[in-house]
Amino acid sequence: MKFRCEHRFSNISLSEFERLYFSEEFNVAxxxxxxxxxxxxxxxxxxxxxxxxxKVAPDREIPAPAARILGSNKIEYTETIEYSLGSGRVNWSTVSSVMTDKVDSRGTVTFSSIGGQVLRAVEGDVTVRIPLVGGTVEKFIIADIEKSYERAAEFTRGWIVSHPA
Incomplete structure (x- = not known):
């Protein structure tokens, strides 16, 4: 199941956003x-x-129906990103801690400058190969990804204001 999230950021250049996006200090916070x-x-x-x-572990439990299907009340994953500096395009993939052979997620993050703002677009494809319920689990995972990116955008905007380049 495919998804796309877009967020715009003001008061930061494209090159400054690139540095911020990959900054360990920023990512930890x-x-x-x-x-x-x-x-x-x-x-x-x-x-x-x-x-x-x-390695990422969301500090929240998944809903009981999905937990029964996956055999765990939490999903951790290992995320790998690859980026050519200055390209504005990140390739990402994750490996889930549960049902590794049945869950696949991968995609891109792009940065571009539009009207004096930086546009960050996240595109991905989440596939859960479990008969009858895979689509339901995909919807849950994508909803969680979208909520996380929305909260991340709010945090990023605050960081940009409080940490001017």
Missing amino acids: LCKAVNLQRTLISRDEANGRLRRVV
Whole structure:
């Protein structure tokens, strides 16, 4: 199931937003603000490319019906991002801690400058291969992703104001 989220940010240039988006200080504060436990596994930057792997554990339980299907009341995942510096396009993928062979999510994050603002667009595809209920679980996961990105956008706007470049 495909999804797309867009958010605009003022008072920051595209290059400043790129630095902010990949800043560890910012990401640690952001995850705390949106109730995600985050562990940096690796961060490699060489030859104009960045590859970062983090383990993420949302600090919330999933609804009981989905928990019964997945066999867990929480879903943790490992996120891998790959980025060519200055390209404005991040490729991301996640590996779930449960039913690893049945859950696939991947997509892109793009940054662009539009009318003096930075537009961040997140596109992805979440696939849950569980007969009869996969679509329901996909909808739950996407709703959670969209809520998290909305809260992240609010936090980011506040950060930009309180941490001018």
